[in-house]
Amino acid sequence: MKGSLPLYNTYRHRLSQARLFRGLSLELLDDMLSHFRFESWNKGSQHDSKIALQRFYVILEGRMELVQMHPQTGKQMTLLLLEEGDVYDILTLLDEQEHEIIPIALDDLKLLSAPIDEVRAWIKQHPEFNKNYMPYLGHCIRHREALVVDLALYETQTRLARLILRYASLGSIPDDVSDSGIDVTLLHDLSNEVLAEMIGSVRQVVNRHLQSMKKESILHYDNHHLIIDDLEKLRQHADGLKQHVESCKGLIK
Amino acid sequence: MKKESSCVAVFIEITDAQNAIQQLLTTNVNEDRISLIGETIQQGKVAADGLSFLDNDLLQLGIHKANLYCYKSLVYSGAYLVIVNGDYKEVEHAYNQLEQDEQADVAIHFNAA
Numbered sequence: 001m002k003g004s005l006p007l008y009n010t011y012r013h014r015l016s017q018a019r020l021f022r023g024l025s026l027e028l029l030d031d032m033l034s035h036f037r038f039e040s041w042n043k044g045s046q047h048d049s050k051i052a053l054q055r056f057y058v059i060l061e062g063r064m065e066l067v068q069m070h071p072q073t074g075k076q077m078t079l080l081l082l083e084e085g086d087v088y089d090i091l092t093l094l095d096e097q098e099h100e101i102i103p104i105a106l107d108d109l110k111l112l113s114a115p116i117d118e119v120r121a122w123i124k125q126h127p128e129f130n131k132n133y134m135p136y137l138g139h140c141i142r143h144r145e146a147l148v149v150d151l152a153l154y155e156t157q158t159r160l161a162r163l164i165l166r167y168a169s170l171g172s173i174p175d176d177v178s179d180s181g182i183d184v185t186l187l188h189d190l191s192n193e194v195l196a197e198m199i200g201s202v203r204q205v206v207n208r209h210l211q212s213m214k215k216e217s218i219l220h221y222d223n224h225h226l227i228i229d230d231l232e233k234l235r236q237h238a239d240g241l242k243q244h245v246e247s248c249k250g251l252i253k
Numbered sequence: 254m255k256k257e258s259s260c261v262a263v264f265i266e267i268t269d270a271q272n273a274i275q276q277l278l279t280t281n282v283n284e285d286r287i288s289l290i291g292e293t294i295q296q297g298k299v300a301a302d303g304l305s306f307l308d309n310d311l312l313q314l315g316i317h318k319a320n321l322y323c324y325k326s327l328v329y330s331g332a333y334l335v336i337v338n339g340d341y342k343e344v345e346h347a348y349n350q351l352e353q354d355e356q357a358d359v360a361i362h363f364n365a366a
Contacts, residue, residue: 039362045364
């Protein structure tokens with residue numbers, strides 16, 4: 001990307017807000033930007049996982065869904081939603097191996113992309129970049145671990161509650177929850193089918209659990225936005241296993 | 254205009270844009286896929302019926318509205334756009350050629366299938 005581009009300063013500012021690039025000097029950002037190009041992906045476009053072997057992507061605007069698909073049945077599992085400031089693909093950046101995951105644009109996406117070999121070199125050359133990279137990697141590993149734990153240990157309703165809570169906290173839950181509730185912006189506009197793919201369930205089951213949570217006044221939908229009304233009750237649902245084990249212990253006694 | 258992806262290069266001088274097109278043609282980019290747009294010049298399939306059709310055509314090529322306004326303002330301020338439309342591989346190939354041009358600012362726009 002050349003400095004003469006009309007939107008160059010805008011892109012530099014947006015890049016400086018991205019998690020991996022926060023706190024870097026303007027000089028370093030300019031040097032890095034010279035390797036980037038601007039890309040847009042239309043809502044619904046999906047790409048081959050092989051693109052991550054060549055290029056590294058920084059999301060400037062919109063959400064990207066990372067999906068794994070069963071080769072025979074076509075059954076899908078959404079592993080992660082990425083948002084503004086996130087990057088794709090952190091795993092290929094790490095091990096240089098193909099990561100069989102399909103990136104799909106959930107919204108119209110604006111991205112910057114650079115050759116992945118170049119970005120790999122930045123990790124070695126620039127300690128300040130590496131300083132951002134390690135915690136971000138940790139954050140991604142924790143997210144995947146949470147998903148595995150949810151799938152292995154919790155019931156569907158608990159998994160759904162934990163998913164909503166997890167994505168609500170990614171947008172940081174305010175200390176004083178207002179009367180209008182907590183808008184889980186990362187999950188807005190998603191169909192029950194997509195939510196089901198995120199917790200390894202099916203649309204009908206997710207629909208039933210959402211209705212039940214609505215009846216309990218835990219959450220509601222407003223103009224396709226999922227709004228949490230009762231955070232405490234949602235946390236209780238998310239703690240389902242603990243409650244279940246304790247109740248079983250009570251029965252044994 | 255068919256729904257496709259695109260690679261867009263912005264040039265300040267028309268001679269640079271025309272040279273870039275010649276360079277693209279030597280690297281096996283199909284001539285039918287290349288358009289040149291300026292306020293007073295139009296070649297190729299994009300906005301073939303006049304600049305008033307630029308909006309529709311660019312939207313068909315995966316360009317979001319915000320970028321579309323940016324490109325239009327560049328055209329009306331005297332800049333030139335070299336647009337290559339096609340599938341993922343074709344626009345990637347065009348990008349790899351155009352990015353080597355010192356005078357070009359290049360971006361890529363992928364459309365949903």
